[in-house]
Amino acid sequence: MAIVGVGQTSYKRAHTELSSADMIWTAAELALEDAGMGVDAVDVIVMGVAPDALAGENGVEKTAIFGAGKPYVRVNTGGVTGSSAAFAGASYVGSGRAKVALVISLERMGQATTSQQVFNTIFDPVYEKDFPLTTITMAALRASLLMRVYGYSERDWALIAARNYRNALRNPLAHIHKDLSADDILASPMLAWPIHRFEACPMSEGACALVIAAQSAVGDRTGAWVQGIASTSDSYAMGDRFHRPEGTLVDLLSLRRSAERAYADAGITDARTDLDVVELYSPFSSAEAMTYPALGFCEPQHGPRFIQEQLTDASLPVFNPSGGPQAANPVSATAMVRIAESALQVRGMAGEHQVPEARRAVATGQGGATQFSTVCILGAERPE
Amino acid sequence: MSEPIELITIPGNWNFDYTYFAGHAASRFFAALKDSRQIMGAQCPACHRILVPARSFCDACFKRTGDWRPVGPEGTLETFTIITAAFPGLPEPPIVMAYATMDGADTALVNVLHGLDLTDLAAAAARLQLQPRIRAQFIDKPQGRITDFSFVLA
Numbered sequence: 001m002a003i004v005g006v007g008q009t010s011y012k013r014a015h016t017e018l019s020s021a022d023m024i025w026t027a028a029e030l031a032l033e034d035a036g037m038g039v040d041a042v043d044v045i046v047m048g049v050a051p052d053a054l055a056g057e058n059g060v061e062k063t064a065i066f067g068a069g070k071p072y073v074r075v076n077t078g079g080v081t082g083s084s085a086a087f088a089g090a091s092y093v094g095s096g097r098a099k100v101a102l103v104i105s106l107e108r109m110g111q112a113t114t115s116q117q118v119f120n121t122i123f124d125p126v127y128e129k130d131f132p133l134t135t136i137t138m139a140a141l142r143a144s145l146l147m148r149v150y151g152y153s154e155r156d157w158a159l160i161a162a163r164n165y166r167n168a169l170r171n172p173l174a175h176i177h178k179d180l181s182a183d184d185i186l187a188s189p190m191l192a193w194p195i196h197r198f199e200a201c202p203m204s205e206g207a208c209a210l211v212i213a214a215q216s217a218v219g220d221r222t223g224a225w226v227q228g229i230a231s232t233s234d235s236y237a238m239g240d241r242f243h244r245p246e247g248t249l250v251d252l253l254s255l256r257r258s259a260e261r262a263y264a265d266a267g268i269t270d271a272r273t274d275l276d277v278v279e280l281y282s283p284f285s286s287a288e289a290m291t292y293p294a295l296g297f298c299e300p301q302h303g304p305r306f307i308q309e310q311l312t313d314a315s316l317p318v319f320n321p322s323g324g325p326q327a328a329n330p331v332s333a334t335a336m337v338r339i340a341e342s343a344l345q346v347r348g349m350a351g352e353h354q355v356p357e358a359r360r361a362v363a364t365g366q367g368g369a370t371q372f373s374t375v376c377i378l379g380a381e382r383p384e
Numbered sequence: 385m386s387e388p389i390e391l392i393t394i395p396g397n398w399n400f401d402y403t404y405f406a407g408h409a410a411s412r413f414f415a416a417l418k419d420s421r422q423i424m425g426a427q428c429p430a431c432h433r434i435l436v437p438a439r440s441f442c443d444a445c446f447k448r449t450g451d452w453r454p455v456g457p458e459g460t461l462e463t464f465t466i467i468t469a470a471f472p473g474l475p476e477p478p479i480v481m482a483y484a485t486m487d488g489a490d491t492a493l494v495n496v497l498h499g500l501d502l503t504d505l506a507a508a509a510a511r512l513q514l515q516p517r518i519r520a521q522f523i524d525k526p527q528g529r530i531t532d533f534s535f536v537l538a
Contacts, residue, residue, distance in 0.1 A: 053398060117471065126404060127530050131494055132471075132474045132475050142463070144463050189469065190505065193467075242491065
């Protein structure tokens with residue numbers, strides 16, 4: 001199967017000119033237009049939206065596109081919602097239940113005047129909600145553990161963020177277009193040690209849509225061929241993930257398992273040479289660092305050195321050419337944007353931020369308290 | 385559509401009250417906090433881990449937990465963050481939030497850590513990066529909630 005259509009709104013603090021339904025419809029229309037298909041060709045619609053409270057609307061997608069009379073599924077797996085929705089759509093197509101799936105994810109958090117209070121409600125109400133657990137502090141707990149165990153520094157976090165901001169300058173859809181250096185980032189206020197303000201992702205709104213087609217329905221369209229796609233869960237309890245022989249909280253077992261499965265299906269044996277583009281679900285620099293060993297780029301203890309390598313070694317894949325989630329984080333859509341951007345890259349349609357001769361890309365997603373992970377491998381090569 | 389129109393915004397507010405049902409295992413855990421100032425773990429019969437805070441089943445093994453036993457009152461800090469920015473609806477900074485493994489437990493639990501001098505942030509962080517020993521310190525009148533205790537340096 002292949003992704004034959006991609007549609008994205010821009011990503012920004014608030015799309016004040018669009019209703020929630022308008023945002024969904026805009027992304028869907030762009031994706032179908034890119035695919036050269038009408039909605040009649042679609043067999044199933046999969047929608048990804050994370051917590052309703054971020055939008056202040058229950059079933060925020062309800063006024064959108066049900067009129068088309070199709071089977072419909074909604075997915076919510078937190079930050080990984082967008083790629084879980086793509087996984088669900090790909091599963092419909094792969095099983096033969098659908099020839100064409102239209103998969104859309106929406107983030108409407110611009111309607112929220114505060115988000116961290118809403119994010120506190122994603123944690124366990126019995127044992128956890130009384131503590132200041134939020135998406136930021138959850139990331140900070142991991143960042144300090146990575147520093148202690150693998151020797152990362154505050155500057156490492158700033159270097160990753162600076163590269164993301166620089167890359168985003170060439171992505172017109174990105175939310176943040178600021179050329180912030182590592183020094184600028186380190187000089188920004190501390191939110192929760194060791195995370196500085198400019199190391200945290202922005203609150204962004206936007207919608208993203210994909211058209212996924214069975215090989216028989218691709219025709220002469222330029223497809224991003226799905227070579228491997230995997231989704232793995234883990235224990236929710238972060239405290240349960242410290243003392244396991246197979247890896248600690250920051251060794252991201254669920255992502256490693258997903259990568260193993262997707263790489264096996266795609267025939268990838270060396271991530272450093274078999275991939276051209278890496279689009280990571282990394283709303284914080286620490287989230288990127290956790291992916292290096294999980295995706296097979298380096299041993300965990302060599303992570304800090306790998307930050308330098310990916311910045312300087314041209315033989316390595318390009319990391320987050322779109323700018324990644326630190327430059328735009330429409331939460332429910334973010335993991336789908338990774339797949340959308342990877343699809344644009346291998347189709348040669350990424351515009352200003354096109355990576356030359358991008359033939360194969362990996363897109364990741366992580367959600368909840370990183371208990372959900374997805375890995376998707378897309379390639380330019382049409383299968384026999 | 386050529387006439388410019390004023391884009392309308394409509395105010396909204398979500399302010400719902402809830403009652404969360406803790407269930408048998410957490411209720412027993414909270415009773416032990418209140419009645420005997422003990423932090424209890426529950427053991428998985430398959431992987432033998434002492435899961436703390438106690439719960440009714442092990443989600444990794446898909447088994448009901450069996451034996452209950454107290455853990456702590458001391459433990460080892462695993463990771464932390466020092467919250468320095470204020471967010472609406474959340475406690476006022478600065479706050480140290482940490483995961484610690486209580487002695488006898490196989491999992492870590494989250495709580496806040498009190499009593500550390502935070503005037504020099506880098507120095508405080510460096511101290512916590514050494515994985516100090518901690519102790520569970522109970523409030524004067526435990527209420528049967530996870531907030532009945534917090535961590536202090538041992």
